[in-house]
Amino acid sequence: MAKCCDSGAPRVYKIKLDTGTVGILGLDLIMAEVRTMEPLAEEEAKNELLKRAAAGNYIPGSAREKYAEALYREYVKQIE
Numbered sequence: 001m002a003k004c005c006d007s008g009a010p011r012v013y014k015i016k017l018d019t020g021t022v023g024i025l026g027l028d029l030i031m032a033e034v035r036t037m038e039p040l041a042e043e044e045a046k047n048e049l050l051k052r053a054a055a056g057n058y059i060p061g062s063a064r065e066k067y068a069e070a071l072y073r074e075y076v077k078q079i080e
Helices: 027-035 042-056 061-079
Strands: 012-017 020-025
Touching: 012 027, 012 061, 020 027, 020 061, 027 042, 027 061, 042 061
Parallel strands: none
Antiparallel strands: 012 020
């Protein structure tokens, strides 16, 4: 019998925006990639996180700044 899910597939992580909670596919991989780029200024980190998240997730144009802030909050939690 075949497995229903690929264990190697990227996971969906939930992050909080001020408007609610959203899922981001592959957030652990995104964070790891951006960490290899350190040291980054806050704006550079936000831009990289957002760019990488948008490559595999739908991010509405009107919410890009909110996503960047939320992604950066998660990034800071991870590196502390």
